[in-house]
Amino acid sequence: MTLIRQLSTAAADFQTEFERLRHWSAETDxxxxxxxxxxxxxxxxxxxxxxxxxxxxxxxxxxxxxxxxxxxxxxxxxxxxxxxxxxxxxxxxxxxxxxxxxxxxxxxxxxxxxxxxxxxxxxxxxxxxxxxxxxxxxxxxxxxxxxxxxxxxxxxxxxxxxxxxxxxxxxxxxxxxxxxxxxxxxxxxxxxxxxxxxxxxxxxxxxxxxxxxxxxxxxxxxxxxxxxxxxxxxxxDMIAGPSEILVIADGTTPPDWVAMDLFSQAEHDELAQSILLSPDADFLAAVQASMERLLPTLPREAVIRASLQGRGALIHTRSMEEACEISNSIAPEHLEISAAEPARWEPLLRHAGAIFMGAYTSESLGDYCAGPNHVLPTASTARFSSPLGVYDFQKRSSLIEVSEQGAQVLGGIASTLAHGEGLQAHARAAELRLKG
Amino acid sequence: MTLIRQLSTAAADFQTEFERLRHWSAETDxxxxxxxxxxxxxxxxxxxxxxxxxxxxxxxxxxxxxxxxxxxxxxxxxxxxxxxxxxxxxxxxxxxxxxxxxxxxxxxxxxxxxxxxxxxxxxxxxxxxxxxxxxxxxxxxxxxxxxxxxxxxxxxxxxxxxxxxxxxxxxxxxxxxxxxxxxxxxxxxxxxxxxxxxxxxxxxxxxxxxxxxxxxxxxxxxxxxxxxxxxxxxxxDMIAGPSEILVIADGTTPPDWVAMDLFSQAEHDELAQSILLSPDADFLAAVQASMERLLPTLPREAVIRASLQGRGALIHTRSMEEACEISNSIAPEHLEISAAEPARWEPLLRHAGAIFMGAYTSESLGDYCAGPNHVLPTASTARFSSPLGVYDFQKRSSLIEVSEQGAQVLGGIASTLAHGEGLQAHARAAELRLKG
Missing domain, CATH: 3.40.50.1980 (Nitrogenase molybdenum iron protein domain)
Incomplete structure (x- = not known):
């Protein structure tokens, strides 16, 4: 069995294979x-x-x-x-x-x-x-x-x-x-x-x-x-699913670095997902060779192998733009733009828990000490949710102080709308503040 | 049956009565x-x-x-x-x-x-x-x-x-x-x-x-x-419970205004909760008299009466400060500070969906047109959640770009911590970025 599946967006069955790869559902026991x-x-x-x-x-x-x-x-x-x-x-x-x-x-x-x-x-x-x-x-x-x-x-x-x-x-x-x-x-x-x-x-x-x-x-x-x-x-906070990394590579990063970044996600558990997207077929082959060479040197080899075989993929894309679009459809927890010009691609990326830009930004640096939080939305929830942050430990209360003058302006509007909704006490409360 | 119960924080059974008043649980059918x-x-x-x-x-x-x-x-x-x-x-x-x-x-x-x-x-x-x-x-x-x-x-x-x-x-x-x-x-x-x-x-x-x-x-x-x-x-967004208003009054607002504000919450449905807190016993009596006089003039009289009898209360407090503390324990959806100096009391109020300050700020003005959102946390969830807002329709992605120099500083820290957690691929990914 190969260590990690290879897909190509140009293949006729890509969409089917891609959906199969992505499939995961929270088991409720x-x-x-x-x-x-x-x-x-x-x-x-x-x-x-x-x-x-x-x-x-x-x-x-x-x-x-x-x-x-x-x-x-x-x-x-x-x-x-x-x-x-x-x-x-x-x-x-x-x-x-x-x-x-x-x-x-x-x-x-x-x-x-x-x-x-x-x-x-x-x-x-x-x-x-x-x-x-x-x-x-x-x-x-x-x-x-x-x-x-x-x-x-x-x-x-x-x-x-x-x-x-x-x-x-x-x-x-x-x-x-x-x-x-x-x-x-x-x-x-x-x-x-x-x-x-x-x-x-x-x-x-x-x-x-x-x-x-x-x-x-x-x-x-x-x-x-x-x-x-x-x-x-x-x-x-969110109920977390298995951890995920998606790397978009333009082929300029040393293949060993990318291989190790994919491993560092896969070593978490067998259900973790590591995906590499690149328009450079030679680079994909080089990363695969790195993976095969480096894997036996790692203590958590068995977990990594199971994760990569079960849920990993190297995907050959037509372009960097297409890689960004695929990434958006995944909304990954961790997203590395391992490219010479990460700032060129970052604006194309709409959904991700954290975006790691440039070859030196290994996900592991962010996991431990770069500063941003490592508690991130998984399982495509980056479409609508955010990293854990200060805002998760705060709440907001609206403040409204209507002046006497303001009550004259707002009272008429509120009264009209309240009557329209059949809420007469709402209307009367506004009307009582109107000057005779 | 009286229109609305009267409680006093000085009464021996206040805590028991107060908890009974507050009791509500989301029915799951x-x-x-x-x-x-x-x-x-x-x-x-x-x-x-x-x-x-x-x-x-x-x-x-x-x-x-x-x-x-x-x-x-x-x-x-x-x-x-x-x-x-x-x-x-x-x-x-x-x-x-x-x-x-x-x-x-x-x-x-x-x-x-x-x-x-x-x-x-x-x-x-x-x-x-x-x-x-x-x-x-x-x-x-x-x-x-x-x-x-x-x-x-x-x-x-x-x-x-x-x-x-x-x-x-x-x-x-x-x-x-x-x-x-x-x-x-x-x-x-x-x-x-x-x-x-x-x-x-x-x-x-x-x-x-x-x-x-x-x-x-x-x-x-x-x-x-x-x-x-x-x-x-x-x-x-949140799953909403019955709507609630809590009014803290120092006795300076016309009693009719406060009565109508309590009605405007009660008219939503029989489970809605309207509570008035004041250290001024005469004012509480005046509001009660206003309520009895005004209620028959309202089309939704029956709903209001059921709500007030079932879940409403006029609570006599020892002080405005005590009223603020009780309000914090409730964390109400709508909180009116109907007082001459609302800015004096506002800093004491830690939990509320929206705070309506001063006699002119009827809740109904906020419901329709003051500007802030009327979708607010109910059932004490203002302890940890916020009004609906722009932030509910946004999400955040962390951005990290580590420089070559930064990777030298961060790599050592990440490597040490990753080894401490038994995640060697994480450590190696950081170490690969270190210059030899």
């Missing part, structure tokens, strides 16, 4: 959903007692209380002090850059604004942080300290006064890098609770774990189902 | 959900044929094709020309103000931005409109032309190139004001289709009705359930 609904209802009713039971059972712990599951700030600081200096420096450098970027984001789009119109009416929007947010951090092998930074720092920059992190610790094993990242990111409280019971505790609150206003962060199928369930009760 | 799932699956599979069948059956039509259900631009313009001049002028004046406000919103928070850091790396966010959106407009008696303006104009200002409106026309009855509003708001295409079948057509696309990227607008329980189902496939 009725058994999981039923179990999650039970856990949510139980935590809502019994609070701490239920959280403690599920946590002790599922994570094989023997905690005496939910309070005993809290990790203190001193323990977080101790974790930070105990990791190797290189890791500590890297975490702090990454956090500094992520913070700087999100502070720019706050300045650019997250400030209150208002104006007065010609009648002296004040109109505007007040932007305020959420009171309290919860960050779900997966435990075990797929524990990513970088995700702690990417979720907590935008909340911090938004001004959220209380950031609660939950992270399961199966068999009591704590990931020191995750705890160190929580210290660096300024997380306020950490509970070693996971699964649907953690989501329930954050959504409803218990005696020990405070109720939050929004829950962000990735998790397994139970966590995803629980987040969907509590949506409306609290805010949630 | 399993029968409706099952029926909706069937309709969605059927439209996804059979497209136009299914949409046509459901529409003809549920709305008692006999259309020959889905194409025959489209209302042309000429028909929209004819509707606008045919309504009374006062209504046409009012629609156009309201649209002009709503457009001006949302243009300010675009300027304040909806523009792309970027910067270069000290290593010459470019970082930023590109803000782009959605390609195509769908607006659901209810038919029949609860058809609100103002909602057409409030949904379509922000999409237009965001730059969405194609706005598709769906509106059911039971028995073929078209609401001329709704069509006129569509003409004024610049809706691109209108189909007289409603219910879950309309949501399905917009979410999946059919041969005749194009697939959209986001669906906004209110609807009945079938529509709400359908929107929840397709969420993820397309974007949706």
């Amino acid at each position: 009725a058994a999981i959903e039923g179990r999650v609904a039970e856990i949510l209802a139980d935590v809502q009713q019994r609070g701490d007692a239920a959280v403690l039971e599920y946590t002790n059972r599922f994570d094989r712990l023997s905690a005496a209380s939910v309070a005993a599951l809290e990790i203190t700030q001193a323990e977080l600081q101790a974790a930070l002090a105990a990791i190797p200096a290189a890791q500590r420096d890297a975490l702090q450098a990454a956090a500094k850059r992520v913070r700087a970027y999100h502070e720019r984001q706050l300045e650019a789009s997250g400030r209150s604004w208002s104006y007065r119109d010609e009648d002296g009416n004040l109109l505007g929007q007040k932007v305020t942080p959420l009171d309290r947010v919860g960050i779900y951090v997966p435990g075990g092998k797929a524990a990513y300290p970088s995700s702690v930074l990417m979720n907590a720092i935008p909340a911090h920059v938004a001004g959220v006064p209380e950031i609660i992190m939950v992270v399961p610790t199966p068999d009591g094993v704590r990931n020191p890098l995750v705890l160190a990242a929580a210290a660096v990111a300024g997380v306020h409280r950490v509970f070693t609770v996971g699964g649907a019971q953690a989501v329930a505790a954050l959504a409803y609150g218990t005696a020990t774990i405070p109720r939050v206003d929004k829950i962000t962060g990735p998790g397994n199928a139970y966590v995803a189902s629980a987040k969907k369930h509590v949506f409306g009760q609290v805010g949630i | 399993a029968a409706i959900e099952g029926r909706v799932a069937e309709i969605l699956a059927d439209v996804q599979q059979r497209g136009d044929a299914a949409v046509l069948e459901y529409t003809n059956r549920f709305d008692r039509l006999s259309a020959a094709s889905v194409a025959a259900l489209e209302i042309t631009q000429a028909e929209l313009q004819a509707a606008l020309a045919a309504i009374p001049a006062a209504q046409r002028d009012a629609l156009q004046a309201a649209a002009k103000r709503v457009r001006a406000y949302h243009e300010r919103q675009l300027e304040a928070s909806g523009r792309s931005w970027s910067y270069r850091d000290e290593d010459g790396n470019l970082l930023g966010q590109k803000v782009t409109p959605l390609d195509r959106v769908g607006i659901y407009v209810p038919g029949g008696k609860a058809a609100y032309p103002s909602s057409v303006l409030m949904n379509a104009i922000p999409a237009h200002v965001a730059g969405v190139p194609e706005i598709i409106m769906v509106v059911p026309t039971p028995d073929g009855v078209r609401n001329p004001l709704v069509l006129a509003a569509a003409a004024v708001a610049g809706v691109h295409r209108v189909f007289t289709v409603g219910g879950a079948q309309a949501v399905a057509a917009l979410a999946y696309g059919t041969a005749t009705i194009p697939r959209v990227d986001k669906i906004t607008g209110p609807g009945n329980a079938y529509v709400a359930s359908a929107k929840k189902h397709v969420f993820g496939q397309v974007g949706i």
Whole structure:
């Protein structure tokens, strides 16, 4: 079996093959959903007692209380002090850059604004942080300290006064890098609770774990189902699908670099999708050769191979413009323009979570430390949604102050429209403000 | 039975009574959900044929094709020309103000931005409109032309190139004001289709009705359930609960004005909630007297009475500060500060869909024509969500261009963190960009 399929937009069956390649649907497992609904209802009713039971059972712990599951700030600081200096420096450098970027984001789009119109009416929007947010951090092998930074720092920059992190610790094993990242990111409280019971505790609150206003962060199928369930009760971020990279290459980037970028997506899991588009057939062949040569050198070879064979593709396009159009139809999570003139192609690209421009901009630099968030819309949702950002931890309230003069102008309009809708009290409320 | 309950924060049972008052939960009707799932699956599979069948059956039509259900631009313009001049002028004046406000919103928070850091790396966010959106407009008696303006104009200002409106026309009855509003708001295409079948057509696309990227607008329980189902496939706005007003009064506003403002919310439906908070007991009594006197003069008396008796309250507080704290715990959709110094209290108010400041600012002026959007978060979701706005019709893509110099700085950080997470391909992709 070849490592990765080759398609050409000039082939008669391209559209069919392309759609088959793209096919993915979120599995909804009725058994999981039923179990999650039970856990949510139980935590809502019994609070701490239920959280403690599920946590002790599922994570094989023997905690005496939910309070005993809290990790203190001193323990977080101790974790930070105990990791190797290189890791500590890297975490702090990454956090500094992520913070700087999100502070720019706050300045650019997250400030209150208002104006007065010609009648002296004040109109505007007040932007305020959420009171309290919860960050779900997966435990075990797929524990990513970088995700702690990417979720907590935008909340911090938004001004959220209380950031609660939950992270399961199966068999009591704590990931020191995750705890160190929580210290660096300024997380306020950490509970070693996971699964649907953690989501329930954050959504409803218990005696020990405070109720939050929004829950962000990735998790397994139970966590995803629980987040969907509590949506409306609290805010949630997107439910993430498998990770994706799409590279548009003009043939000027070293083939090894592009091969490794495709691998770095594929190594996440077997369902991850890595696609390369190029009008240069020789370059596609060179990248394929690089992939075959480099793959055996990687520890996660098996995962990468399964991902590439199952969902990867090298696609020969007629032109760079056609590659951009195909990319728009995919709306990829990560989009690399690996080309000599990325600024020439960027305006053609309408939908993507993040756009990585130029040969030096490997996706992995963006994942960790360039500054922008690595929590990005997957599964074509970049058509209508955005990277996690400061705005996810803020909300807006409209501000309206109508002057006496303004009420005379607006009253007539409102009265006419309200009568047209059969809402007479609306009309009368406007009319009462009119001077006789 | 008294018209509206009176509570006092000084009473021993206040907290209990207050929680009882606030209790509301979104009913999920399993029968409706099952029926909706069937309709969605059927439209996804059979497209136009299914949409046509459901529409003809549920709305008692006999259309020959889905194409025959489209209302042309000429028909929209004819509707606008045919309504009374006062209504046409009012629609156009309201649209002009709503457009001006949302243009300010675009300027304040909806523009792309970027910067270069000290290593010459470019970082930023590109803000782009959605390609195509769908607006659901209810038919029949609860058809609100103002909602057409409030949904379509922000999409237009965001730059969405194609706005598709769906509106059911039971028995073929078209609401001329709704069509006129569509003409004024610049809706691109209108189909007289409603219910879950309309949501399905917009979410999946059919041969005749194009697939959209986001669906906004209110609807009945079938529509709400359908929107929840397709969420993820397309974007949706919030699922709205009953409408709410909370008035904080210092006693300086004419009691009749406040009474009518409370009515104007209560007239929406029996589940709507109207609450008045004041530290002035005499003022509360005066408002109650106004309500009893004014209510019999209103055509929607029965609905208002049911709403006030079921869910309304006049609450005597110890102070204006306490009133603000109670308001924060409610996070109301509409919040009036009917006081002599609204700017004194506004900073204390953290959660609300819209804040109406001063005696002249009746909620109804904001509903129709002040400029801000009247689609607002209900059921305490103002804790974490915002009014409908230009930002709902835009999405963001991160922009990252790492310079050769930047790759040297970032590569080491990314490599260290990637190795810490066991993602060696990520590390290698960063390392390949390091100069030897």
